[in-house]
Amino acid sequence: MVHKKLLSWVEEIKNLCGPEQVVWCDGSEAEYGRIMNKMVEDGMAVKLNQAKRPNSFLFRSDSSDVARVENRTFISSKNKDEAGPTNNWIAPDELKKTMSDLYRNCMRGRTMFVIPFSMGPIGSPLSKIGIEITDSPYVVVNMRLMTRIGSKVLEALGDAGEFVKCLHSVGAPLEKGQKDSTWPCAPIEKKYISHFPDDRLIWSYGSGYGGNALLGKKCFALRIASVQARDEGWMAEHMLILGITNPEGKKKYFVAAFPSACGKTNLAMLIPKIPGWKVECVGDDIAWMKFGSDGRLYAVNPEAGFFGVAPGTSMGSNPNAMMSISKNSIFTNTALTEDNDVWWEGIGYDAPKGRIIDWTGAEWDRSGKKLAAHPNSRFTASASQCPVIDPEWENPQGVPISAIIFGGRRAGTVPLVYQARSWRHGVFIGSIIGSEVTAAAIGLKAGVRRDPMAMLPFCGYNMGDYFEHWLELGRKRDASKLPSIFCVNWFRKDENGKFIWPGFGDNSRVLKWIFERADGEGQAIDSEIGFIPADRAIDLSGLNIDSKMLKLLFRIDVNEWREEIESIREHYKRFGSRLPKELLEELNLLDKRFSRNK
Numbered sequence: 001m002v003h004k005k006l007l008s009w010v011e012e013i014k015n016l017c018g019p020e021q022v023v024w025c026d027g028s029e030a031e032y033g034r035i036m037n038k039m040v041e042d043g044m045a046v047k048l049n050q051a052k053r054p055n056s057f058l059f060r061s062d063s064s065d066v067a068r069v070e071n072r073t074f075i076s077s078k079n080k081d082e083a084g085p086t087n088n089w090i091a092p093d094e095l096k097k098t099m100s101d102l103y104r105n106c107m108r109g110r111t112m113f114v115i116p117f118s119m120g121p122i123g124s125p126l127s128k129i130g131i132e133i134t135d136s137p138y139v140v141v142n143m144r145l146m147t148r149i150g151s152k153v154l155e156a157l158g159d160a161g162e163f164v165k166c167l168h169s170v171g172a173p174l175e176k177g178q179k180d181s182t183w184p185c186a187p188i189e190k191k192y193i194s195h196f197p198d199d200r201l202i203w204s205y206g207s208g209y210g211g212n213a214l215l216g217k218k219c220f221a222l223r224i225a226s227v228q229a230r231d232e233g234w235m236a237e238h239m240l241i242l243g244i245t246n247p248e249g250k251k252k253y254f255v256a257a258f259p260s261a262c263g264k265t266n267l268a269m270l271i272p273k274i275p276g277w278k279v280e281c282v283g284d285d286i287a288w289m290k291f292g293s294d295g296r297l298y299a300v301n302p303e304a305g306f307f308g309v310a311p312g313t314s315m316g317s318n319p320n321a322m323m324s325i326s327k328n329s330i331f332t333n334t335a336l337t338e339d340n341d342v343w344w345e346g347i348g349y350d351a352p353k354g355r356i357i358d359w360t361g362a363e364w365d366r367s368g369k370k371l372a373a374h375p376n377s378r379f380t381a382s383a384s385q386c387p388v389i390d391p392e393w394e395n396p397q398g399v400p401i402s403a404i405i406f407g408g409r410r411a412g413t414v415p416l417v418y419q420a421r422s423w424r425h426g427v428f429i430g431s432i433i434g435s436e437v438t439a440a441a442i443g444l445k446a447g448v449r450r451d452p453m454a455m456l457p458f459c460g461y462n463m464g465d466y467f468e469h470w471l472e473l474g475r476k477r478d479a480s481k482l483p484s485i486f487c488v489n490w491f492r493k494d495e496n497g498k499f500i501w502p503g504f505g506d507n508s509r510v511l512k513w514i515f516e517r518a519d520g521e522g523q524a525i526d527s528e529i530g531f532i533p534a535d536r537a538i539d540l541s542g543l544n545i546d547s548k549m550l551k552l553l554f555r556i557d558v559n560e561w562r563e564e565i566e567s568i569r570e571h572y573k574r575f576g577s578r579l580p581k582e583l584l585e586e587l588n589l590l591d592k593r594f595s596r597n598k
């Protein structure tokens with residue numbers, strides 16, 4: 001291999017970080033087995049019951065390293081204004097200096113792995129290559145399931161191909177003879193998840209967990225890719241991709257964006273409750289989309305695996321996810337049963353008899369005072385193991401998108417589903433989605449946390465400009481070929497605080513209406529907020545829901561919307577002069593429609 005730039009970067013990092021040895025990952029099964037076995041030997045991983053869960057492993061993280069760390073995540077653009085009001089910013093020179101000091105000899109006593117990886121099918125015009133340098137063997141095995149890695153990527157890169165530089169260290173150098181911990185990492189104030197969009201560069205230090213460390217996922221495929229997408233005229237979005245087929249065999253593809261913890265993985269693999277309909281999964285977290293020469297929008301899933309939240313995943317809520325993780329999987333921070341299988345709250349059955357080891361490695365007290373699995377415990381599995389993986393999921397051209405769905409977790413105000421009047425109105429809807437937060441959960445003020453397009457923690461530049469990018473993409477296009485845009489809310493509650501809509505497989509009823517609307521059919525009525533399903537336009541056959549509750553599900557309450565409009569005005573203030581005027585116009589139009597109905 002004579003990719004001079006790559007070789008000299010690897011040499012530079014080796015000199016900076018001072019590892020004991022350097023290993024170039026070939027991505028083979030044998031390599032995966034070797035690294036896993038070594039981690040089992042070193043006590044970092046537990047090999048699970050081979051009969052129950054073949055070739056699967058459990059890891060337990062340090063209790064200080066259990067999730068993405070948004071307050072330690074930085075977008076280090078040239079100036080603060082480019083990072084915008086929603087990102088943490090440190091000047092690039094200053095951040096590089098601080099981090100270079102941390103990186104100096106930080107891999108002492110460790111192996112430095114070089115992982116060539118492709119986001120998207122190798123060689124697809126929509127794909128991009130990254131190289132992750134890491135001192136974490138846990139990262140290597142996860143990257144092998146989550147992306148396409150190894151020699152074939154180097155071949156595709158050739159001797160001058162472009163790549164995104166992704167540098168990662170757990171930030172825990174080893175002195176001679178020092179025993180390693182089972183989950184090495186640095187204390188919180190030394191953790192940095194840094195992005196240098198102008199250099200297409202990611203520097204991550206101090207954390208080994210999920211999106212902080214598997215740099216192909218949120219760091220590259222969203223934060224850096226969103227900047228590349230802006231510059232190159234495409235879209236990098238926090239969206240699942242699903243294919244849906246009606247009983248006549250007609251198929252459409254939808255993408256959907258929801259803030260974290262709204263059940264994206266469940267929707268992506270849903271088993272419809274309405275007879276004759278079928279849903280297949282292209283991806284559960286990220287979509288890269290580009291307009292084709294036919295004027296339609298095409299999407300690929302840049303990832304090759306699922307990194308899903310375990311608690312709550314069961315044969316009831318998501319049988320396809322459960323089957324995807326029946327073998328060849330990695331679990332992080334779940335509980336361990338006496339017969340060496342995994343268990344978590346909401347798995348659908350009580351913890352088996354015998355000793356249960358909780359996610360901290362201690363014996364679990366069955367009184368239930370503490371959770372056995374961490375709420376953000378995860379499974380990692382290859383997408384190819386999903387029983388409903390879409391036959392086109394690796395099509396290098398992507399799949400044509402007919403509908404874009406936005407959603408959030410709202411107890412009131414937002415009806416089960418409504419449709420935007422236009423692309424511009426759809427961008428407005430995307431820009432205001434959010435979920436209610438309870439004060440206790442994350443120490444925030446209770447209320448709606450707006451999470452525009454579910455990209456708040458993932459947009460690599462000023463979100464005002466990001467809205468403009470969305471608007472601009474629609475402006476240039478033949479409106480008849482643009483996907484229709486919808487908003488859904490599965491989480492509306494009645495006056496007793498109970499969810500009205502059953503969700504899960506019944507969400508297919510809403511997908512059916514969206515399918516019909518995208519087909520130019522499906523009955524709708526014009527409301528103040530957009531098109532809502534006409535009476536009986538949603539297929540409720542076989543569902544027992546009383547008409548009062550149904551009404552509540554679709555209620556558009558003037559007072560609630562007045563409050564909503566005020567809250568959107570507050571939200572928009574954040575973006576100052578970078579907020580596109582079209583979005584303010586859409587808000588004023590909405591305001592006017594409600595004023596007429598005073």
Ligand code: OXD
Binds near residue numbers: 259260285
């Ligand atoms: C995720 C997230 O982990 O969106 O996918 O937080």
Ligand code: MN
Binds near residue numbers: 260
């Ligand atoms: Mn996500």
